[in-house]
Amino acid sequence: MDFSYSEEQQMLQDSVSKFISTEYDWDSRQAIAKSETGFSADHWQLFAELGWLTVPFKEDDGGFGGSAVDLIVTMEEFGKGLLVEPFLANTILAGTLIAEAGSSEQKTELLTPLMEGNVQLAFAYAEPQSRYELANIQCNAVINGDEIVLNGHKAVVLNGAAAEKILVSVRTSGDACDREGVSLLWVDANSAGIRRESYASVDGQRAADIWFDNVTLPTSNLLGDVGEAIDVIEMTIDRAALAICAEAVGAMQMSLFKTVEYSKIRKQFNTTLSTFQALQHRMANMFIEVEQAKSILLMAAMEMDRLDGKAPKALSAAKSRIGKAARLVGEESIQIHGGIGVTDELDVGHYFKRLTAIQFSFGSTDYHTARFAAS
Amino acid sequence: MNIDFSADELAFQQEVSTFLAEEFPEEIRNKTANSIELGKDDYVNWQKILAKKGWAATNWPVEHGGTGWTPTQKYIFGNECAKAGAPEVMAFGLKMVAPVIYIYGNEEQKQRFLPDILASNVWWCQGYSEPNAGSDLASLKTTAVREGDEYVVNGTKTWTTLGQHADWIFCLVRTGAADVKNQNAISFLLIDMKTPGINVSPIYLLDGSPEVNEVHFDNVRVPAENLIGEEGKGWTYAKVLLTHERTNIAGVTDSKNRLKDLKEKAAKTSDGMPGSHSMLSDNHAWQQKVAELEIELLALEYTELKTLAAVSTGKAPGPESSILKIKGTEIQQTIDILNVEMAGYYGLPFVRDQFMDGFDGVPIGPDQAAASAPIYFNNRKATIYGGSNEIQTNIICKAVLGL
Ligand SMILES: Cc1cc2nc3c(=O)[nH]c(=O)nc-3n(C[C@H](O)[C@H](O)[C@H](O)COP(=O)(O)OP(=O)(O)OC[C@H]3O[C@@H](n4cnc5c(N)ncnc54)[C@H](O)[C@@H]3O)c2cc1C
Numbered sequence: 001m002d003f004s005y006s007e008e009q010q011m012l013q014d015s016v017s018k019f020i021s022t023e024y025d026w027d028s029r030q031a032i033a034k035s036e037t038g039f040s041a042d043h044w045q046l047f048a049e050l051g052w053l054t055v056p057f058k059e060d061d062g063g064f065g066g067s068a069v070d071l072i073v074t075m076e077e078f079g080k081g082l083l084v085e086p087f088l089a090n091t092i093l094a095g096t097l098i099a100e101a102g103s104s105e106q107k108t109e110l111l112t113p114l115m116e117g118n119v120q121l122a123f124a125y126a127e128p129q130s131r132y133e134l135a136n137i138q139c140n141a142v143i144n145g146d147e148i149v150l151n152g153h154k155a156v157v158l159n160g161a162a163a164e165k166i167l168v169s170v171r172t173s174g175d176a177c178d179r180e181g182v183s184l185l186w187v188d189a190n191s192a193g194i195r196r197e198s199y200a201s202v203d204g205q206r207a208a209d210i211w212f213d214n215v216t217l218p219t220s221n222l223l224g225d226v227g228e229a230i231d232v233i234e235m236t237i238d239r240a241a242l243a244i245c246a247e248a249v250g251a252m253q254m255s256l257f258k259t260v261e262y263s264k265i266r267k268q269f270n271t272t273l274s275t276f277q278a279l280q281h282r283m284a285n286m287f288i289e290v291e292q293a294k295s296i297l298l299m300a301a302m303e304m305d306r307l308d309g310k311a312p313k314a315l316s317a318a319k320s321r322i323g324k325a326a327r328l329v330g331e332e333s334i335q336i337h338g339g340i341g342v343t344d345e346l347d348v349g350h351y352f353k354r355l356t357a358i359q360f361s362f363g364s365t366d367y368h369t370a371r372f373a374a375s
Numbered sequence: 376m377n378i379d380f381s382a383d384e385l386a387f388q389q390e391v392s393t394f395l396a397e398e399f400p401e402e403i404r405n406k407t408a409n410s411i412e413l414g415k416d417d418y419v420n421w422q423k424i425l426a427k428k429g430w431a432a433t434n435w436p437v438e439h440g441g442t443g444w445t446p447t448q449k450y451i452f453g454n455e456c457a458k459a460g461a462p463e464v465m466a467f468g469l470k471m472v473a474p475v476i477y478i479y480g481n482e483e484q485k486q487r488f489l490p491d492i493l494a495s496n497v498w499w500c501q502g503y504s505e506p507n508a509g510s511d512l513a514s515l516k517t518t519a520v521r522e523g524d525e526y527v528v529n530g531t532k533t534w535t536t537l538g539q540h541a542d543w544i545f546c547l548v549r550t551g552a553a554d555v556k557n558q559n560a561i562s563f564l565l566i567d568m569k570t571p572g573i574n575v576s577p578i579y580l581l582d583g584s585p586e587v588n589e590v591h592f593d594n595v596r597v598p599a600e601n602l603i604g605e606e607g608k609g610w611t612y613a614k615v616l617l618t619h620e621r622t623n624i625a626g627v628t629d630s631k632n633r634l635k636d637l638k639e640k641a642a643k644t645s646d647g648m649p650g651s652h653s654m655l656s657d658n659h660a661w662q663q664k665v666a667e668l669e670i671e672l673l674a675l676e677y678t679e680l681k682t683l684a685a686v687s688t689g690k691a692p693g694p695e696s697s698i699l700k701i702k703g704t705e706i707q708q709t710i711d712i713l714n715v716e717m718a719g720y721y722g723l724p725f726v727r728d729q730f731m732d733g734f735d736g737v738p739i740g741p742d743q744a745a746a747s748a749p750i751y752f753n754n755r756k757a758t759i760y761g762g763s764n765e766i767q768t769n770i771i772c773k774a775v776l777g778l
Contacts, residue, residue, distance in 0.1 A: 131644070132647040155721065156720040201724055335755070341759070
């Protein structure tokens with residue numbers, strides 16, 4: 001048994017951690033989050049130079065290795081800094097789909113510039129009616145010879161505003177919710193017939209709702225086989241779920257740390273909050289939650305790397321348990337801070353917001369509890 | 376044992392509900408129904424309508440323009456208002472400072488302040504908390520030093536809710552002795568917000584709203600006639616006010632409304648489970664959570680009625696109000712998170728304008744989803760203010776269990 005990271009993983013962690021602690025202090029993060037694009041293009045270039053944008057990919061594809069453990073190492077550190085750069089949308093969502101379903105030409109066209117930091121991508125999968133059911137797709141694509149006509153509405157597309165190319169899950173046959181007939185394609189974000197409403201999300205990231213109105217594209221933009229995309233989409237969303245679980249673990253550690261530190265300096269009734277046993281026990285309980293979350297995260301990452309088909313169940317266990325921990329740690333951090341905790345100014349409230357968004361992304365806590373039970 | 380209302384009470388209930396149906400403005404009703412934030416004007420308009428009817432001051436004695444209602448009548452009124460989606464009156468003037476003025480103020484102060492409070496002509500805010508005096512309010516440091524027939528006030532008040540709208544602020548200040556521990560040095564002072572030396576700066580909360588403020592006092596000269604009662608008695612007055620009846624502290628009816636709304640919406644939201652075609656309202660885990668919430672709320676409703684019955688027979692509300700505060704806010708916050716959960720991905724977009732008055736952009740997501748997360752974030756305050764839930768728990772430990 002060995003829970004230690006490999007030398008490469010250790011170096012990766014050190015490099016991300018160093019970046020977060022030296023370049024990503026709270027004020028810088030807030031300035032970036034509030035800027036027009038919501039992320040720093042300079043940082044993005046730096047991530048490319050440092051090789052971080054290759055983390056989710058296999059060496060054959062020019063990547064770092066692509067193990068789930070590599071991914072959680074990176075995301076946990078990002079979580080500590082509440083990173084707003086669209087790493088998840090680009091590399092994990094869009095990138096995984098291209099790596100898993102794309103042809104070698106498509107990889108050259110999309111994956112290489114992605115790893116070099118030269119293109120912004122997004123994956124549009126959710127729809128207003130779908131909630132977390134990935135096959136619940138009404139966006140439809142009609143294939144006519146070598147042309148495709150795309151219509152529909154995709155909801156809350158992460159990085160949807162900055163994306164230059166958008167991967168879209170579409171229905172090419174079957175009824176809404178059928179697993180058969182789901183296809184994957186990519187489209188230039190500036191194509192005629194695309195309308196985007198972009199906005200900030202509650203956690204300071206950016207997203208957009210996107211409408212496709214008779215958008216035409218060549219069939220060469222299809223990724224993988226027509227009608228057979230649901231498996232790769234599910235696998236990709238599970239990877240993204242694992243990534244945000246790791247992010248949550250990083251964010252929870254910081255939230256707990258900041259709360260404990262605050263309790264040691266805030267004085268009421270002539271003593272620090274840290275001396276009230278009622279609060280001590282609650283902070284100890286938060287610590288237990290964080291440890292349980294870390295453990296189940298490692299379990300899920302290792303299962304994912306084993307490739308023996310047990311990954312979805314393991315991932316659901318992690319997402320469910322970490323969702324529960326994220327809620328408790330986020331809410332308790334605010335409560336123990338008191339009034340200052342509900343202000344926009346202090347970072348602890350923003351950890352809470354991100355922890356909340358994580359609970360409801362890529363399957364809620366209840367969704368994954370149910371999926372665990374059913375698998 | 377009997378929980379039925381008497382015939383008179385039922386008639387009163389009918390009268391209130393008819394009045395609300397006729398007089399409560401449609402515009403405000405729509406805003407509340409669509410989770411749009413109410414502005415100052417909404418409150419003032421509604422309170423003026425209530426004042427015209429003579430129902431603005433439900434807790435005041437009749438001699439000052441109050442309703443003279445029994446606790447049960449007040450309860451019925453609060454209930455009917457919540458059912459109709461009518462907001463509670465802003466507490467600061469009508470429920471907080473007014474009782475202090477009519478109980479401890481002199482005749483001149485009563486004449487000067489009460490009519491304008493009753494008519495909602497002035498907006499009050501509460502200046503108790505300070506950066507270093509939250510739960511431990513008695514450690515407050517803002518000073519008021521007597522110079523001739525004026526007090527010179529220096530210090531900082533914080534968390535001042537809606538202070539940006541306020542014409543007046545009622546403050547707890549330290550007069551005389553600088554001994555921080557001494558509660559007998561705290562006085563109750565009314566201050567005109569237009570006085571030179573007052574500076575109000577907004578504090579933004581997690582939902583982006585400038586709901587609270589920091590209020591700085593820099594050599595603010597306040598006429599001594601604005602002191603309520605005696606110097607050094609402010610703490611006692613404030614305490615009496617706190618134990619003074621606080622209506623609807625549990626927010627039961629409001630929570631009932633929100634729960635009903637939640638259930639209706641869940642029946643129209645797909646549950647999004649893998650391979651499932653059913654609605655969220657049919658989902659077992661969801662049903663379980665909603666049922667547990669509803670049961671807790673039912674218990675709280677009866678705890679509230681029990682308290683009400685005791686108050687009606689003349690007993691002072693004791694530590695029961697701590698139970699109402701703790702359970703009431705926990706229930707509200709559970710409803711908050713269930714709304715976020717129901718919104719699914721549409722809980723994520725933060726389009727603040729969408730839940731503000733006058734929004735004319737493209738709405739993102741279904742009804743109420745847009746406001747669900749901001750409401751959840753903002754309302755974490757409910758377990759912090761008004762005596763935090765930890766402080767309420769301490770009260771139960773001390774006052775009830777004798778620990
Ligand atoms: C949105 C909002 C609006 C407000 N509006 C007003 C207003 O209009 N006017 C006004 O005067 N004030 C207002 N307040 C202030 C409010 O009353 C204080 O926030 C509250 O008293 C808590 O004080 P604090 O924030 O300084 O937290 P602290 O007192 O620092 O408490 C921090 C944490 O420690 C806990 N704690 C403290 N003491 C103990 C103890 N002995 N045992 C166990 N736990 C303890 C608290 O419960 C809390 O969880 C408002 C606050 C908020 C958040």
